[in-house]
Amino acid sequence: MPSYKAPLRDMRFLMNEVFDYPKHYQKLTHGAAADPETVDMILEGAADFCENVLFPLYQSGDAEGCHFDNGTVTTPKGYKEAYAQLVQGGWQGLSYPEQYGGQNLPPSLNLIKSEMMGTANWSFQMYPGLSIGCMNTIMQYGTASQKDTYMPKLVTGEWSGTMCLTEPQCGTDLGQVKTKAEPRQDGNYNISGTKIFISAGEHDLTENIIHIVLARLPDAPEGTKGISLFIVPKFLSHADGSIAERNQVSCGSIEHKMGIRASATAVLNFDNAIGYLIGEPHKGLHAMFTFMNTARIGTAIQGIAHAELSFQNALPYAKERLSMRALSGKKAPEKVADPIIYHADVRRMLLTQKAIAEGGRAMIYYAAQISDNMQDALERGDNTAFKQYDDQLGFYTPILKGFLTELGHEAANLGMQVFGGHGYIKEWGMEQIVRDARIAMLYEGTTGVQALDLLGRKVILGSRGKVIRDYTSEILRFSSNHARNKYMRGFAWELTKLCAQWNTLTLRVIMAARKDRDMVSSASNDFLMFSGYVMMAYFWAQQAAVASEKIGANQGPESIEFYKAKIKVADFYFERLLPRAQGHAEAMVHTPRSMLALNAEHFSFDY
Template identity: 45%
Template sequence: MPIYNAPLADMRFILNDVFQAEQFWQSNAGLAHIDSATVDAILEEMAKFAQNVTLPLNRSGDEEGARIENGQVYTPAGFKDAFRQFADGGWIGLGADEQWGGQGMPKMLTVLTDEMLFATNPSFQLYPLLSIGAGMALNSYASEEQKQTYLPKIYSGEWGGTMCLTEPHAGTDLGIIKTKAVANDDGSYSITGTKIFITGGDNDLCENIIHLVLAKTPDAPAGSRGISLFIVPKFLVNKDGSVGERNPVGPGSIEHKMGIKASATCVMNFDGAKGYLVGKENEGLAAMFVMMNYERLSMGIQGIGASEYAYQNAAQYATDRLQGRSATGAKQPEKVADSILVHPDVRRMLLNVRATNEASRAFAVYVGQQLDMTKFCEDQDTVKKANDRVALLTPVAKAYLTDVALTATLDAQMVFGGHGYIREWGMEQCVRDLRIAQIYEGTNGVQAQDLMGRKVVKNGGVFVAAYLSEIRDFANSLSADLDFIKQATLNSADKLEQVTKLVIENAQGNPNEINAASVDYLHAFGLVSYAYMFAKISAAASQKSGEFYENKLNLAKYFVTRMLPELDSRIAKIQAGGELMMQFSPDYFTTYA
């Protein structure tokens, strides 16, 4: 049976030692009520919930899946009770404003609580995740009356939320959506159209579901400038806040998917459903991006959760599995064979996963801290810098973290050999469930294009230069005994700076160079960021004594010597340019004879 033990020691180390979180919280008025003891108690409680409630439902939920009967979606056995426990525990509003029934906790913390849920049951986690994202969009753009109507119910878990963007013909290019919104005399709108891939589009977990829907009014400008955002409840809400009559919106079907099968991914039909404008007409995409950017970081956290779960199970399997003998002589002569941990290649795979997990977790908390700065810091210069940093790092958090997580999860599966392909061990489900994280909320290729095109080339590399300056300042502050990570970090920063200038220059003559370089650039950027994270980890670990901290330093050395060299191959691919790719005729790709 698969195992999971929340890595609380690693989480505390990242918060308390690497980022000195309590000091940061106490220095910001909006977070001054938070201390490490409170945060530690929250982490402990989430660990219990994840290990005792969501983990046991992971495989059964996958095997049963969500189902639709007579226009109503039902979640697998146990999900409804688990969701009620989750909501009653206040978890949905953990990071939400206290004004609406939330607890006002920082993103640095919710990054870690989300990781535990994604590790133990990603399908379950997606239901409240979409509600939280919908709440964030409403809190940023909705009217005061709309906030009062919807936010307390969403954060209590009485009502759920969704994000309805994609249509059969319109995915990345939302400017060509066809869903229509026609104004009614009472100030509402009639919403008509079809949306696909809607996570939690219908379920039996909540009393009501609040759909956030992108649509166009009849006279809207063409393209993305003509998109508006609407609240479309499953059940209309009466003036006293109670649930009223059914709105003509519902699931036409649920998708049959590779993974996350307990999560209801719905085709949603809006048949003149009553909707309510959020903000102003034609300004809906900005509101939806508040939600989408939140979800993008969450997908990166999904990657961390999956690879942590995979690592723990693979490490336990490697410890127990006896096969062959060590090349240097039997290490367990009293047994028929040695544990496969004696083989360097097995350790290579496990260390790759462990290094990925630790750097990814640190990076996610770092991005979470930047988000906390945008929300809670009072100094406007600090807020602007943090907003710029979040804009730069969001596509990296989504795409790089999920790319390396899938590689790590595949390494963990390989440790099992043939058993990794068998359902009972949990690895094949882990791989299937994680694959979607590279695809939804904007595919990783699109995220790479966003990084390279909008966040680097468009502003001439200003955001990157500021980030590299921070990395260099930190690396130069390291003591002499950390020279191994200091030099590796500085050298990698120099390489990223040079290749950034190269792509910006090449793009002036050929815009295709942006897209041609984008994925390799994102991975180069990610590797440099992970070197920075290991520099922070090393600095913190070097101040403490004990095996726990020595292992942190040794893992940093492993990253520098065995994983960071990938940076050179990524840069070589970027330097090769994209001209050769575009020389092939379109007919070449469909000519097989």
């Protein structure tokens, strides 16, 4: 049977020693409440909830799945009770204003809580997770009346939320959205259309579900410039917030999926359902990106969550499973064979999982601080600072989502590989992690979409390479400051070379794209993966720098071993994983010729 233990030591290392969260919180307008004692209580409480309530439902929820009966969706056994505990614990409202029943804590704490919940049970995390984007959208673009109507119940978790974008004929290309919004005499709208792949679109956990829906007004221009955004509740509500009659939105079916089977993915039919415009007409896509950025960072967490869970279960198995003798000599002479952890190839797999989980966690936790700063600027009304942090996070988001989900799936597969044939058997739980991880590279924009967003929108069109120059300047300052540290010399020199290469590659791709626009698409995936490997190297170097300082400060024996392990895993990352970046570097600068040489009609298996 699999197990889960929240990695609180590593979380605290990043929060308190690498990124100095206590000092960061002090600078925020509402950060005073996030004092070290409160933060520690939240971490301990979330760990207890995730380990003892959510994780025990992980395998059983997958085995049972969700049930659909004539428009009604029932979640697996134990889910309603677990969700009730989520509501009772106030977990949904950590980062929302007190006036709506929240605790007004920084958004980063919600992301860190979400990591634990997602690692313990990603299917369950999908239900409250979708509500976060719904709440963020209403908070930023909703009217005072809309906030008063929907936020209190969403914040407590009594109601949940969704995002309704995809339709049968379109996924990423939202310019093809056909759902209609017809004006009503009361100033609201009748929404009609079908949405598919709606996570948490129908379920029995909450009394109401608030759908955020993209639709077109009658006078809408073509394409993405003609999309508006609407609030469409499952149940209408009275002025006092109590439930009124059922709205004309129904669940036509739920999907039968490869993984995350305990998360209901619904087909929703809107048949003149009453909707309320949120934001400005025809500018719904801009508002929806509030939702999308939240969702994409949340999906990036899925990458490290599956890497962590797979590693936690592969490690004890590798210590116990006996097979052959180590090539360097017997390690357990009293046993018939040595534990497989003494074989170098098994070490390679375990260290790869550990490097991905802990390196990715550092990337996420740093981005979480940017999210805090964005929210703080918004609350202060500082539009200049908000734009600066929004652009900064916009650079990180496609790398986090694309790179970390790709590596998270790799780590999940490696965990299954450590188990050998047992990894293929359901009872061990490793194959479920692989199945659950696979969706992460698909939803909220595939890896290819993230790559185009990074290279096309953020690097070429958005900044003409400046965003790379600015980021590499930050890395170079770090490298210069640590060039004399005996633990850090190798890391600093390697990062310096990579920064020069990153800028050169960016310039080469930009110049080539001027002559051939297909260059952007053909180079984008390799550009994203190269960027991800370099970024993770930088964050591993930061962890190694702090660890080396702590070793020099003569910490206790237990802490010393933790810090030494950090440096050794950083060494492994630089020696064994970072070289992959060079393959991506070589591939991205080739012209699209070989990709486009075969005509579309010649893509055939039958000549």
